[in-house]
Each structure stands twice: as C-alpha cells, then as structure tokens.
Amino acid sequence: MKRLDALRGPVPPRPHDARAIAALAANPGCARRAVLDAAGVDKDGTARHLGFPAPFGQSQFAITRGNVFETLVKENGCAELLRLMRELLGLPVAQVGYQDVENVGSHLRASHTRALIDRAARESEDSAVFYDHPLFSLEIAGHTCYLEPDVVAFQLGGRFHIVEIKSFAVIDGQAEPEKVAAAARQAAVYVLALRTLMAELGHDPERVSHDVVLVCPENFANRPTATLLDVRRQLAVLKRQLTRMTRVDRLVEDLPPGLTFSLDPDSEGVPTRPAAELAEALARVPARYAPDCLSTCDMCMFCRDEARACGSTDLLGRQIRDQLGGVSRMTEALALAEGAAEPAEDQEEVARLLRLANRLREECLA
C-alpha cells in the first residue's frame, strides 16, 4: 500500500467510479492505467499538467437536465420510481422504505451499506426498500476500490435490483445504442460489487438480479420510463477481464524504486513538478494506447502523442493492427510491404499479404 501512496504523492487518492472500472476492463492490457488507477492518481490533473488535457468537457445544459431528471425520479422518497418498479416488475408493493446511505458520514458509508444490505438479506420481509447512494467496494487487480454509484439498490423480499437513472431519452422504445451499452457496462460493475458483498456476508449472490432497471426520460418529455436490461453478458466480460488483469502488485514490483507520479503540489495545490520529469516517470509504465481510449481515458492525448512519437500501429486502430498481423511499427509494416525488409520468422505470412496488397495498389493506381 505504501508503495502506491508513494506513487501518488501527498494527496488523497481519487475514488473510482464505475465508468473508470468499465473503461479499465475495456483495455485490460494497459499497465499505465492499472497502476494510476490503483494508486488513485488524479489522471485528469496529471494530463493537464503534462499539457495534454483530455477533451471531455461537459455542457452545463446536459448537467442541469441530468440533475432535474434525477431529482424528479427520486422526489418524495422515490415515489415516482416506485410507480415505475411496480409496473415493470408487476409487484404487489403497497409500501416502500427509503434509506439514504449518504445520511451517515462518508467514513461510515461502506460499513453502513454492508449492515443495511445484510439486514435486508437476512430478514427477507415482504416490504420493499430503496437504498440511495450506497457505497460498494470491489477488488480490482488485487487492490480494493470503493465505488460510489449514482444508483439506487432496490430490495423486495430479499431480492435486489440495481436501478440506474440516466438522462438520455428512450424514443418509441429505442435509445442510442452506445449510451445503452455504456449504461449496461457500468451497471454490471454495480451488480458485481453487490454480489461480491452478498457473498462476503454469506448470502447467495444470485439474489442480486442480473436484470438491471434502467430509468430514462420517455420520448421528448421529462416523464421517466423504466426498462429491464439484462447485463449477463457485460458481467461475464467484466469478470473475465478482471481476472485477466495483471495484479497491480506485480506491476508495481517491477517499477524502479523511488518512482513517483506526484505533481509536487505547493501549499495551494498548484503543481510544481517539471512536466518533462513527470512524463519521463510515466514512460516507465508502458501504456497500451488504442483509439477507443479517446473516449474513455483522461490520459488519452498523452498516450496518443507517445504512440505517434514511436510510430506505433496502435494509432490506426485495432482493426488495422490486426490486419498488420501485430507488426508494431508503421515503418516496419511499410518496409515489409515494399520489400525493403526481410520478414522475421513469424512475419512471413503477413509479409506475403502486405506485398500482394502493395503490388495490387501499385497496379491499380498506375
């Protein structure tokens, strides 16, 4: 643990959110991201200081709309949400309890969530309860991460559903596929976290449903509608990626002693560390850049620049990289195609393909 603290420097660790975990699982081979996340480094601040801010602004119109919608759904102890759940699950729920876990101090939230969930699972009463702002934990790459989901857990008769409130519209029963996919990936993280908690408490993890309730505005109005989203596939992917992920302690072991990503903030929190020195430190942990990072990772611009500097085929996307049979440098691939380089033993097949492609291109463009 001390090692990770040293990597981060004298600032409190950044908490994870499900989006970060979903993104991490999307690129499990990236050691840089795994280490930075495990150490709780402020990636956004780091990227800014390096001069490579990520292009992830959020419009205040979107934020306002999201907040208005969430308030509407949660008003009066989730009254609107209860109506939706009743219709969706066909539940004979007369009354519902509402527990806001956020009411207790932040240091107690994890244990409070635990106690509440334990009691609910033990008693299995017929009454339903909403748990707002629960705090879950999940082990990622041998390191415990705390999750503060912006979700509600719903419990009825000892069975749990994760409820995710999103402000993108469902129009005539259809929503933007990318947004639904992102919501499903995030919800899967919560389902996994809650299941893990159930297992730790000695209950059957299957009591957490793999059907997540997605609450979105319907058509062009602000009226919410609820849909069940089966996240089994996302769960399976997430579990597999998490087990595949190299354990962080092993990654950290290989790092040179004394390495740190600290920004050396002064008394007012302004970074004082020379950017070049920080960049050099980061270069000690290999990244695995892919163009998809541009929409998920705060470090994307820095890693892209690095990939450009070394002419990596990763820049062109995974599909192209696959076409190039895993040849990692662009100049190398071109040399193979143009016959300027002899293929190594395992490159013969891709070299033949590239040479043929080169001949066909020359012939057609002549």
Next chain:
Amino acid sequence: MSALTALARLRAVREGVAQPITTVRHCHLSDRPMVFIPLRMAGEAAAPLGAMVGTDPEHPRLLVVPQPRNRDLRFAFAGELAEVLLPYIEGFGKTTETVEKRGGEPYERCLDAPQILVPNRPAVAFTGLLGRSTRFRRADGPYPVHPSVPLLGRWLTYFADRSAQPGSSLLPAVTEVLGAHWATGQSGLEDANLAALLGWIDPPAGMDGRRAAQEAEDPLLWPPAGPATDPGFDNEVLAPAIRAYEEAPTSRAVERIARALRTQLEPTWRLMWRAVELLRALPEGSRVADRWEVDRGSFTRFVERIAEGAPPQARRDGAVSAAARLAGLERARASYDVQRAYDDPLVMAEYRLTGEAFAGVVTGAEPEHFEGEGRSRKLRPLIRVRTDDPVRLAPGTAVGSPDRRGHGAEVLGFADGEILLKITKGMGRGKVPAPGSVPEPGERVCYTSLTDDFQSSAALPDPENTPWTHGGPPQEYVPDDDDAQEEWS
C-alpha cells in the same frame, strides 16, 4: 478493413496526406445539393438549437432557436426549416419521365431527386429524431402548428430512413462518403471529425495532414460539426446568451445568440462545400447512375404517397414491414458491394487479395469450342488466363467480369499457373461468338465470383396475416389528438 486499406493508411502517415482507396466516385453528387448542418442542445433528445442550411455556398441561411426548451420556439424553427427544405424537395417532384417496363404498367419517375448533405452519422440520426418529433403534429386541434411542420416531419423521416440503405445518396453523411474514398493517417474513430478528416485529405498549404488534423481537434479553431456542440462554447458563450434572452427576449438578445451560433456553424459550412468540391473532382463510377435511378424511384413513390394523403410513418415498423425492410437492406448491401467492385479496379483488388477474384493476361483462346451433340450442341468458348493472384475458386464456380457486361464463365481448372475458363454467357445468339465477346490472347482480363444477379425479395405474408408469433396483425395507425398533445419538455 482489408490489408489494402491498412496499407493505404500507413502510406498516408508517411506521405502526410490521405491516400485514395478508390479510383472513381461511388456516390451520386447532385448539381445543386442542399447542405444541412443541425445543432442540438446538449442533454436534450431532439431540441434543435439552430442550423445552417442552403444550396448556395455564398448565402447560407442561419436558423436559430433562442430558447431550445421552449416548445413554441422549436416549432417556429421547424416552420422556418420547412420554408427552406420543402420548396427544394417539392421542386424535384414536378418533372417526371415515363418508364416503360416490360410486362408491366408504365409508370412515372422523377427526372432528378433532392440530395441533402449532412456532416456525419449523428446528424442523420438527429434528422430522423427531428422528423419523429414533428411528423405527428397537427395543424388543427390542440397545440396547432403550421401545416408545413408535420409535412417536414414526414420528409425528414423519409430521408433518415432511406439513409440506412447502402448505396443511397439522398441523405449522405459527408464524413462517411469521404472516408469511403480516402484513407487517412489516423484511426477510423478520429475520422468522424469532419475538420480532421478534411485536414488529412486536403491540408492547407505549408501544412501536412497530421498537423492540420491536430489543429482541427481544437474546438476553438474548428468547432465540432454538430449536432453536439462544444461544451466550452455551451458554458462560456451560449449559456450567458440564453440567460440574457430569458431576462429580456428582445431582438438584440436573439441577435446575440445568432452571432454565437454563426461562429460555430460557419467553419463547418465551408468544410462541407470544400468536401463537395473534392468529391466532384472524382470521376463518377459507371453504376452510380443506376443506383441514383433507384433513389429517384423511391423518392417518386414517396411524393405519390404524400399526394395521396397517406398517414405519417408509424412509430415502429410492424413485424412484416420490419422483416421486408431488413431483407431489402441486405440485398442492397450485397448489390452495392458487387457494383463498387465492378466499377473500380481498386475495390476489386480487395477481392483479388482474398482470392475471390483474379486478373491476368489471356494466353490462349478457343472461340469456336462446342459442347454436346445434336440439338443440345452449344457454343462454349474456352480461354486460358495467366495470373499471379492467389486464386481461391473451386472448379465449377461461376464467374463474371467487369470488362464485359452480361459476360459469364465457369472455372474449369488450373494448370501450370494458368486458369482454364469456359465462357457460358454473353456470346450472342449466332453460331460463332459475337465479335469481341471472347477475350483474345494478350488481352488483360479480370474475373470474379461476385455477381450482382437479380435476387427476388423474401416471401413474406401480408401485414394482415402476421402470425401470432410476431404479435399478430399490427394495429392500423389512426391519427388522434393524443399525438398532437405529446409532451415536449
């Protein structure tokens, strides 16, 4: 994504400029296209913020919604958009030609059709949503709107639906069209940025593609092409301007918002017309006109539907129409792929790479070879072709050729790096092959197993006979006041 495109991208990186991946243009480009760049308010499903639209590069029309959350202002926007789009669209419905069809009734087809160019795929989706949010409105009853609004909604829905059809050019997304003709030195994901894509294809003087693309990623220099706006612009420029309008809805306040939106739209407007110029410079593929004819036919049918007073398109397709639509899309996809390969040796090269096609030189021909005896004696010329391509066609495979229309052959076998072919189609009806119908020794030929043969449409029941497994016959749509009252926050 083939090794050919991968190679083109690598070359683009090295040369610092995008590389062609076709030798001809595969989409129709109108002489007078309508460019439409819509902007949407962030966080809202289909709240238009403004748009730049028009057919004259020098005189774009700027439409502005000073408060996108206001329902009346949104419909006023739809009314203004209708003023620009409807006369353009309806103008094409007036001149028609009569098509004589063998074994069928002659019918009318518009001589030309409208073409609306939008920057990217999300703009197509937004056009569809704009259509969805306006086509059910009514000119009478509660919340009446101008009669042009529901009509615009139906047209926008039609264009957005049609845009899913492979090979259709009625509502093309310009980034996709450019991306189908050039390979850049960046990833496909980054190609979705119109400014960056054009930076690679046509970098300004003294700059290479990579620099130009990098500059294009700065939203202050090159605002996003929409429909999403730059969050920085939203927070720093637009939000205060909208607040000022809320406090005092004067023409000055509207002017302030219009000025702000103009800064976001004008750079994209110029890029769109630059893209049109670049595409126009490419020679058109020979089957592009055939596909445009299909588009014209589809457009004509929709003009007729509207004239007949048919109801607006349903919210969702019924089971039968959905299945028919899907089958139609699949046929269009297959046919589009084949046509592009036949039109363009560089696209055909993709199939030569995988062994589904080959090109080579004819080394021997036996034009007067016959098969069978007596009445079944048939003319079946033989040719030998030498090729260096890695052919993967089994003997017996039927092949066609882009060199001659209506020409067909069968692979007989391989010997000494040569392929033996039997010509089966396209020699004419005479006792000897029609002149020029059999390739002569020394000629370069290309053959492929891809063929664009007629495929009959899938056999589906009538909508009234939808089986219960698929929800039974769909309810007929009857317009009612509920549609007009649909909430709009």
